[in-house]
Amino acid sequence: MAFIDIKGLSFTYPESEKKAIDDVSFSIERGSFTALMGATGSGKSTLLRLLKPELRQNGTVLGEILFDGADITTLSGRQSAERIGYVAQNPDEQFVTDKVWHELAFTLESLGAPRDRIARRIAEICAFFDIDSLYQRSTSTLSGGQKQIINLASVMTADPELLILDEPTAQLDPIAASRFIEAVCRLNRETGLTVLISEHRAEEILPRCDSVVILEKGHTAFVGSPRELARGLEPDSPYTAYLPTAARIFIAAGGSGEPPLTIREGQRYISELDLTEKAIHEEITPNKSEPALELKNVYFRYDKQGFDILSDLSLTVYRGEVFALLGSNGAGKSTAACVGAGLLKPYSGKVQVFGKKLKEFRNGALYKECLSLLPQDVESVFIHETVGEELKGCEEALGLLPYDLTPLFDRHPYDISGGERQLVALCKALSTKPRLLILDEPSKGLDVNSKRLLTDVILSLKSQGVTVLIISHDVEFAALCADRCALFSQGRIAACDTTADFMSDNRFYTTAASRITRFKLSGAYTDEKAVRLIKPGGGAT
Amino acid sequence: MKRFSDLNPIATAVYYMCVLGITMFSMQPLMLCISLVTSILTCVYDRSVKVKGHIFTAVLFLIAAVINPLFVHNGVTVLFYLNDNPFTLEALVYGIVAAGMIAAALYWLRSMSAALSSDKIMYIFGRFSPKIALIISMSLRYIGLFKERFRKIQNTQRALGLYDDGNLIDALRGRARVLSILITWTLENGIVTAESMEARGYMSGRRTSYAPYRIHMADISFIALSLALTAIAIIGLRNTQTVFYPDMRFELFTPWGIAGAAAFALLCLLPIIINIKEAVKWRLLISKA
Numbered sequence: 001m002a003f004i005d006i007k008g009l010s011f012t013y014p015e016s017e018k019k020a021i022d023d024v025s026f027s028i029e030r031g032s033f034t035a036l037m038g039a040t041g042s043g044k045s046t047l048l049r050l051l052k053p054e055l056r057q058n059g060t061v062l063g064e065i066l067f068d069g070a071d072i073t074t075l076s077g078r079q080s081a082e083r084i085g086y087v088a089q090n091p092d093e094q095f096v097t098d099k100v101w102h103e104l105a106f107t108l109e110s111l112g113a114p115r116d117r118i119a120r121r122i123a124e125i126c127a128f129f130d131i132d133s134l135y136q137r138s139t140s141t142l143s144g145g146q147k148q149i150i151n152l153a154s155v156m157t158a159d160p161e162l163l164i165l166d167e168p169t170a171q172l173d174p175i176a177a178s179r180f181i182e183a184v185c186r187l188n189r190e191t192g193l194t195v196l197i198s199e200h201r202a203e204e205i206l207p208r209c210d211s212v213v214i215l216e217k218g219h220t221a222f223v224g225s226p227r228e229l230a231r232g233l234e235p236d237s238p239y240t241a242y243l244p245t246a247a248r249i250f251i252a253a254g255g256s257g258e259p260p261l262t263i264r265e266g267q268r269y270i271s272e273l274d275l276t277e278k279a280i281h282e283e284i285t286p287n288k289s290e291p292a293l294e295l296k297n298v299y300f301r302y303d304k305q306g307f308d309i310l311s312d313l314s315l316t317v318y319r320g321e322v323f324a325l326l327g328s329n330g331a332g333k334s335t336a337a338c339v340g341a342g343l344l345k346p347y348s349g350k351v352q353v354f355g356k357k358l359k360e361f362r363n364g365a366l367y368k369e370c371l372s373l374l375p376q377d378v379e380s381v382f383i384h385e386t387v388g389e390e391l392k393g394c395e396e397a398l399g400l401l402p403y404d405l406t407p408l409f410d411r412h413p414y415d416i417s418g419g420e421r422q423l424v425a426l427c428k429a430l431s432t433k434p435r436l437l438i439l440d441e442p443s444k445g446l447d448v449n450s451k452r453l454l455t456d457v458i459l460s461l462k463s464q465g466v467t468v469l470i471i472s473h474d475v476e477f478a479a480l481c482a483d484r485c486a487l488f489s490q491g492r493i494a495a496c497d498t499t500a501d502f503m504s505d506n507r508f509y510t511t512a513a514s515r516i517t518r519f520k521l522s523g524a525y526t527d528e529k530a531v532r533l534i535k536p537g538g539g540a541t
Numbered sequence: 542m543k544r545f546s547d548l549n550p551i552a553t554a555v556y557y558m559c560v561l562g563i564t565m566f567s568m569q570p571l572m573l574c575i576s577l578v579t580s581i582l583t584c585v586y587d588r589s590v591k592v593k594g595h596i597f598t599a600v601l602f603l604i605a606a607v608i609n610p611l612f613v614h615n616g617v618t619v620l621f622y623l624n625d626n627p628f629t630l631e632a633l634v635y636g637i638v639a640a641g642m643i644a645a646a647l648y649w650l651r652s653m654s655a656a657l658s659s660d661k662i663m664y665i666f667g668r669f670s671p672k673i674a675l676i677i678s679m680s681l682r683y684i685g686l687f688k689e690r691f692r693k694i695q696n697t698q699r700a701l702g703l704y705d706d707g708n709l710i711d712a713l714r715g716r717a718r719v720l721s722i723l724i725t726w727t728l729e730n731g732i733v734t735a736e737s738m739e740a741r742g743y744m745s746g747r748r749t750s751y752a753p754y755r756i757h758m759a760d761i762s763f764i765a766l767s768l769a770l771t772a773i774a775i776i777g778l779r780n781t782q783t784v785f786y787p788d789m790r791f792e793l794f795t796p797w798g799i800a801g802a803a804a805f806a807l808l809c810l811l812p813i814i815i816n817i818k819e820a821v822k823w824r825l826l827i828s829k830a
Binding site: 081093118375 | 572659660663675701718720721734740747
């Protein structure tokens with residue numbers, strides 16, 4: 001008998017006609033690694049919560065979940081806390097205490113474990129996750145990736161048998177995300193922990209998991225191994241979005257045989273194709289018109305005693321272009337954005353917006369019809385109870401979006417999906433009719449479809465003459481919408497090029513498509529471009 | 542023995558209770574003189590008070606010393622008359638002693654807050670009630686979180702052109718809006734914290750309280766030594782006489798009085814002595830290696 005058996009499970013929220021989960025059945029073996037995929041609103045979180053009795057939401061449940069042979073609802077709060085670990089999306093909000101060591105101790109303290117056992121488990125966990133150096137730190141001083149690792153470690157101190165993760169890497173940069181997923185894989189591989197994870201990052205998850213469950217509108221659309229999934233998909237299937245780039249290119253190019261899942265397998269597939277070396281030569285004339293934003297030899301630090309966050313940073317964003325500033329989390333990209341937007345003052349260097357020094361903008365003139373900055377935490381934008389009130393006075397901005405927000409007008413800004421929230425916030429940022437729009441991590445936490453939508457919005461803004469500066473760690477996203485990209489490192493720009501050159505010249509910090517194709521093709525830095533080279537006249541995904 | 546800051550927090554807390562207790566309840570010139578001098582030495586030694594802090598305390602000392610004779614006209618030795626009110630020597634001396642007490646207590650409190658970090662205070666409370674410990678820890682976390690979010694929201698609202706601080710009314714209105722967003726944000730997301738607590742077994746039974754501190758022999762002997770010295774100091778205090786009004790009568794140097802003062806001086810110097818001893822031991826160890 002399977003470790004977890006879900007039989008004919010349905011769930012309906014109170015005062016809702018539609019079933020959020022509709023007749024779902026699948027089972028999970030002990031020690032397996034299962035990925036749960038699906039678009040936002042497909043019922044992933046609802047399903048995961050049904051597997052953790054304390055977190056079940058009010059509603060009608062039909063069918064049953066057997067956990068180790070017994071109905072899961074018969075577990076006591078204590079048993080559930082001990083046997084089922086749960087890690088959610090937001091790294092910050094899951095913290096309860098102010099110190100890392102206290103956070104690590106929290107689970108066992110709650111379970112009333114004696115001190116000796118707590119000390120021993122914490123020591124073990126610190127060694128396993130290599131977080132000894134964080135032990136004494138305040139939780140607020142950690143980076144997002146570190147926070148999420150601490151959340152995971154804290155849950156693991158109770159030594160659970162099943163680990164449930166609800167989009168744990170949605171708020172992390174790609175490097176931190178793959179480090180986190182690697183930690184989860186190690187737990188699975190080295191301790192035989194059963195893992196159930198919902199995730200948007202197909203690139204890292206799919207090659208590593210044993211089985212995939214795809215949910216669509218509450219139904220299971222697919223249950224099986226990742227290879228079975230890749231084998232069975234047609235090029236026009238919407239589920240190709242849940243595959244890694246290698247498999248997507250393979251399917252779109254009409255490859256035959258076993259579909260590749262990893263970068264390495266993808267490279268092998270390309271090398272076995274009967275292709276002469278090809279390249280895409282796009283005639284890009286960099287639009288070096290007047291600069292919209294110019295930073296010259298800018299130095300910035302937060303404390304007199306601190307170190308330079310920005311050190312000799314020079315950067316020019318030209319009028320009418322989409323510029324992506326890339327780099328890892330905590331490198332100082334957001335600080336650069338704040339300096340550019342006049343929210344922080346550099347101690348040395350020059351900042352000019354549309355040829356005028358920041359000092360020359362008086363009484364907030366800078367933020368009226370000139371520049372607008374949308375921060376990472378869009379929660380800090382919302383003031384009102386409903387989306388409708390929030391967007392009052394933004395009618396013109398609404399017209400700019402190729403997406404209708406009116407159906408959301410009665411909802412609370414916190415109750416809509418991450419992608420929709422990003423669009424509402426963007427609308428507010430556009431209400432002052434900025435000529436320069438700075439977006440800080442706009443693709444953070446968005447699923448594939450929302451990202452595509454956001455790309456369209458940015459491109460349509462560009463066509464209307466708005467200059468856009470994107471601060472991001474998401475290379476794939478930048479590849480789709482930026483004209484030029486820059487790599488931020490050590491407080492300055494390490495490389496700055498047109499997107500095509502940037503992606504082709506970079507070896508590590510570049511898109512999966514570029515890494516897969518780099519030995520045979522050049523300039524194929526998106527799926528679409530790669531497919532176009534492999535299969536002339538072939539369709540795009 | 543370990544460095545003073547490495548002692549178990551309970552030992553540290555007991556120590557400061559003893560020193561502060563004698564400082565605040567004795568009102569005896571000799572003891573307060575010892576307390577003031579040693580408290581300054583301690584704060585200078587561990588650098589817990591900056592130049593600004595010293596200036597502040599000195600000004601406070603002067604004001605406190607002068608205020609008493611200005612308002613209290615008891616005492617037989619009139620120095621001069623101010624607006625027809627007598628300014629007496631007794632009242633001045635009392636004022637100086639009281640000011641010394643305030644200054645010494647301030648220095649000791651500063652030294653204590655440097656020695657007892659939030660972790661340590663929480664550990665002490667956690668011994669009595671794990672719940673109180675958790676509440677303190679959660680509050681400390683929220684203070685940091687609020688500060689950071691307040692700054693973020695302010696920046697956002699400013700960059701979106703929604704925040705004017707051209708005049709006072711607009712600035713206040715802007716602040717109010719930032720606060721309102723902060724509260725919504727925190728309340729809406731507070732549910733995640735609550736769920737995270739529940740998912741990790743909160744309220745599933747009796748809590749324990751973990752802290753990375755243990756009680757060693759050194760802590761127990763330190764507490765015993767502190768209490769013994771305090772006892773001698775109290776006996777000493779009881780065997781001296783301090784009368785300010787109407788005329789001053791001090792009998793400070795009785796045999797017990799001297800013993801008590803010596804014990805108190807030793808008590809006050811314990812942190813410095815322990816740290817110097819450790820430093821010397823460390824030097825010797827290094828030179829041998």
